[in-house]
Amino acid sequence: MTPTKRVHCSATIKEKCKILDSLDAGGSVRHVAKLFKIPKSTVSDIKKNRVKIRNFVARSYTDIGQRKVMKKPENPDVEEALYTWFLQQRKNHIPVSSEVLRTKARFFYERITGKTNFQASSGWLDKFKARRGIRFLKVCGERVSSDAEAVAPFQLKLQALIEKMQLTKEQVYNADESALFWRVLPNTTWVHKDEKSREESFKRPCNLYAMLKCIRHT
DSSP: OOOOOOOOOOOOHHHHHHHHHHHHTTOOHHHHHHHHTOOHHHHHHHHHTHHHHHHHHHHOSSOOTTOOOOOOOSOHHHHHHHHHHHHHHHHTTOOOOHHHHHHHHHHHHHHHHSOOOOOOOHHHHHHHHHHHTEEEEEOOOOOOOOOGGGHHHHHHHHHHHHHHHTOOGGGOEEEEEEEEEESOOOSEEEEETTSOOOTTSSOOOOEEEEEEEEEEOO
16 A cells, blocks of 8 residues: 655745644644644644744744745854844944945954855845845935926026126126035945834035035136
């Protein structure tokens, strides 16, 4: 007699939590298997790994979403050090770019392991941000808008003023203020998923040199 093959059912971590909730509510393995339309063996495996699943969810920094595998990072101590440093920077409202994160990751890896073979690739960084719930945010800036409808009336008013004062083209100048920013901080950063947007709430600290540009009509 040919032995019956075990049916494999791959459930997401979120689904496993719902199955555990049903078991905790008093449901039997048979009842829960029927409720979720999965083999009893799958429910038994989930029940057996109850502590592991619950602990993984409790330690997760992000919504577990459609994740199915409870895979730990290869260098948890490095990630923990980097994440702690990242939170400290954001607490002080210091923007953190991708390149800064990668550089700091290599620094912590070398400091913790004594090795220098860690590249902190873009792929690794994407996974780190996903595991830790880090998102991209514009933290400051100014909205620049122009009133196109006001241009035509101004041109007519200016032309009337030139004719009234009998000005020549050599006497008409256009001036505009501008600025040179020195040591300005980035206006975008990676932030924790729970950090609120502060867009336009403050201006970036920097050294600013004001300039007035002026040019004659001709």
